[in-house]
Amino acid sequence: MMQIPRVLEEYINSLSQEDKNGENYLEYFYCNYPPEAIGSIKALNWPWVIWFATWGLPDFVDIAENPSDVNATAKDGGTALMVAAYLGHSDVVGLLIKKGANVDAQDNHGDTALRHAIMKEHSDIVQILLDSGADPNIANNSGTTAMEHALTKKNSVVIEMLEKAGGKK
Secondary structure, eight states: OOOOOHHHHHHHHHTTSOOTTSOOHHHHHHHHSOHHHHHHHHHTOOOHHHHHHHTTOHHHHHTOSOGGGGGOBOTTSOBHHHHHHHHTOHHHHHHHHHTTOOTTOOOTTSOOHHHHHHHTTOHHHHHHHHHTTOOTTOBOTTSOBHHHHHHHHTOHHHHHHHHHTTOOO
């Protein structure tokens, strides 16, 4: 059974308050995610930092008790940075990098956070990663680089960013 870190309990309690838009995160969560879905999500047994990146919770990533967790991996080798990059959570991406996330870490497929951002065409995150030193020439297990993936997407903005960062065609 997953243990809930003390700091997460405090954070969850704070979520019952309304935000500036009058919304309550806990009410949203429980109305939109039935108990059986929450149970299957828990079964994944991901490190907490990956959960926070998935939900786009920069406040919690910022107060995480163990900053070294930013590079924790799931069974597929994925990191919180990869998840946040894929889902478009630029604020979480920036915070994870600030906390020391490895921008060139590769999952079990050899994909990096840069490649995950390119998959979903999050050009803002591609730029953040490149500005933080992400290598555009790392090939995945299939031998494909971020540039080659961007070329298949035909995203000229991302292709130009990668070229400026030294990405090879």
